[in-house]
Amino acid sequence: MLELVVEQGVHATPMSQVAKEAGVAVGTIYHYFKNKEQIIEEIYSMICQDFGVVLMANVPENDVKKQFEIMWINLYNYFVGNPLAFKFIEFVGVPPIISSEIRIKSIPHFIHIRDFFLASILSKDLRDVSLRLIMQMSFGNVISATRLKFKGELEMNSKQIADALEMSWDCIKNPQKH
Amino acid sequence: MLELVVEQGVHATPMSQVAKEAGVAVGTIYHYFKNKEQIIEEIYSMICQDFGVVLMANVPENDVKKQFEIMWINLYNYFVGNPLAFKFIEFVGVPPIISSEIRIKSIPHFIHIRDFFLASILSKDLRDVSLRLIMQMSFGNVISATRLKFKGELEMNSKQIADALEMSWDCIKNPQKH
Amino acid sequence: MLELVVEQGVHATPMSQVAKEAGVAVGTIYHYFKNKEQIIEEIYSMICQDFGVVLMANVPENDVKKQFEIMWINLYNYFVGNPLAFKFIEFVGVPPIISSEIRIKSIPHFIHIRDFFLASILSKDLRDVSLRLIMQMSFGNVISATRLKFKGELEMNSKQIADALEMSWDCIKNPQKH
Amino acid sequence: MLELVVEQGVHATPMSQVAKEAGVAVGTIYHYFKNKEQIIEEIYSMICQDFGVVLMANVPENDVKKQFEIMWINLYNYFVGNPLAFKFIEFVGVPPIISSEIRIKSIPHFIHIRDFFLASILSKDLRDVSLRLIMQMSFGNVISATRLKFKGELEMNSKQIADALEMSWDCIKNPQKH
DNA sequence: CATGAATGAGAATTCATTCAT
DNA sequence: TATGAATGAATTCTCATTCAT
DSSP states (O other), X not given: XXXXXXXXXXXXXXXXXXXXXXXXXXXXXXXXXSSHHHHHHHHHHHHHHXXXXXXXXXXXXXXXXXXXXXXXXXXXXXXXXXXXXXXXXXXXXXXXXXXXXXXXXXXXXXXXXXXXXXXXHHTTSBOSSOHHHHHHHXXXXXXXXXXXXXXXXXXXXXXXXXXXXXXXXXXXXXXXXX | OOHXXXXXXXXXXXXXXXXXXXXXXXXXHHHHOSSHHHHHHHHHHHHHHHHHHHHTTTOXXXXXXXXXXXXXXXXXXXXXXXXXXXXIIXXXXXXXXXXXXXXXXXXXXXXXHHHHHHHHHHTTSBOSSOHHHHHHHHHHHHHHHHHHHHTTSOOOOHHHHHHHHHHHHHHHBOTTTO | OOHHHHHXXXXXXXXXXXXXXXXXXXXHHHHHOSSHHHHHHHHHHHHHHHHHHHHTTTOOSSOHHHHHHHHHHHHHHHHHHOHHHHHIIIIISSTTTSOHHHHHHTGGGGHHHHHHHHHHHHTTSBOSSOHHHHHHHHHHHHHHHHHHXXXXXXXXXXXXXXXXXXXXXXXXXXXXXX | OOHHXXXXXXXXXXXXXXXXXXXXXXXXXXXXXXXXXXXXXHHHHHHHHHHHHHHTTTOOSSOHHHHHHHHHHHHHHHHHHOHHHHHHHHHTSSTTTSOHHHHHHTGGGXXXXXXXXXXXHHTTSBOSSOHXXXXXXXXXXXXXXXXXXXTTSOOXXXXXXXXXXXXXXXXXXXXXXX
């Protein structure tokens, strides 16, 4: 796959190199993708779809805290196991590279995640604040933890992961209830 | 200033356009900067220096929570007041565009901020977790809040800002003490 | 048929488009034609053959002026009825696209036309000038008339056609005899 | 100069070759021309301007036939002396290569020529037919003569030139008056 | 016979950088 | 010190042609 884009940045990765890495001729790529932009968008969409599936894996029922923890760990593990996906989201999945149009097309993948947060706010398990705020903060916290690991600033052993997870939970939990 | 870079992305901004915008000839730019990379680095360093100064403005003494809140708001306001700086940090201040070498050169600017977090951990006001973790989470939370505002997903009125700030504080505060 | 070539120019028409228009696969085309050049040459030859047949249709005997007029009108009508053929001759049937070799191969088609002009010169009905000169001028005059119509500069009603025809005849007739 | 375009056809002439022939780097060309199309248009405009100037050179007053002869010979000599210009007009100065927009911009160059023909029609020296028809036929006849010379089909000695010129004149002259 | 995926040389164009003025 | 014309390597993308199925 196109780890090149992630390794070097979109603009620094010529199609010729992409082709060589993929073991095909440049022309071949243009049979399957209209242009370079479309390749990037395709990757972006694939990763977003992964998110939707991966996050909800093995999520238990009923216990909101437990659910959140599993989701958090799921995403963290996905990033750690797919560093390219992480870097892609960090470096590429950002305007002006990705058009808002393609961004919107990815929303359906996140529908279950959205539902979880919305229901948990209504059940008073999570803070009574904007849904978007809770989601962005939660996502941002996983990103932060992953970034520390990848930048080599922190080993992210099980203690540190537990710390990060607890911080994230305290960040969004309803302090009145828990 | 080089809002061009922010508006269009580094690679999409030719030096000729930078020169025209600056009202000088391309050649002139090369008297003051070794190459394009250095210009980007210079901007990056300037913004980092701003951080160091801006964050510590009007920070009171003694009350850790109050101190954190002022710093948080300072950074948030800086970003809102300097959207270019925010976007630059988001889009550009990221490997592989910025070398880790130049990143390290910016550390001294953050020394006071680092001191604050370190002291607060030691005084048990903040959680007993890695310094880097606390700093990254805090920074990430301000970024998250700012991102919501700039993407237009949230208005970020005073209630929402207060929410975000409270979440950030609960994220890092020592739950035993507070 | 390959109106594509006429509509867009030879070099601007990829084989893939030719194939799609023809409803076959690219590979199929290469069963019947050696290469792109040969397709162009084949079309050129077809049109030249048309010329030979069309021009001599309904040409009466004995009266040279009448003969010329019918031939002139025949060619003009052919062009008007087959705009693609006209445009092809104008845009494509021109070096360096068509090799002189293929041009020579088309000469036999024009043998009857040649005979008419030659005989008419000898009979003093036409000017005592070079055969080639008379033929080229006559052909050129039909082209000029057709061009005016296609460029929309002239409606080419019957009066205008009659004018053009009379001019062409006065151009080549033997002024001593007529 | 860009004889290359003429020698090989527009599409068959890569910019790299144009640059090498001109003794400059490819990039340099793009300082002076926006793109390849503009170079072609520039040449086209230059040649059209030449036409306007060259044709009217040494044209005497009062005698229409003499005037026409001089203009005819002027154009013929220009083509013979500038084979590239001739070939360019033949191969390139034709849609779909030249846009009608650029064609229209060249009309002013032909204003004096137009005036001559118009006045001569009104004075009954030329046939009472459409101005455009007379102009196109005249132009076409010079083209025909030049084509014969360049294709090597005719030597075009002074006798043959005189023949062609006489034919052209009989083509457009008012038979009632002359 | 028919297909169309694969090829890769080659095209137009861009742009960071240099250097004579 | 300031200029900006000149450079040419590098980039994206096209398309005539081939060949395994």
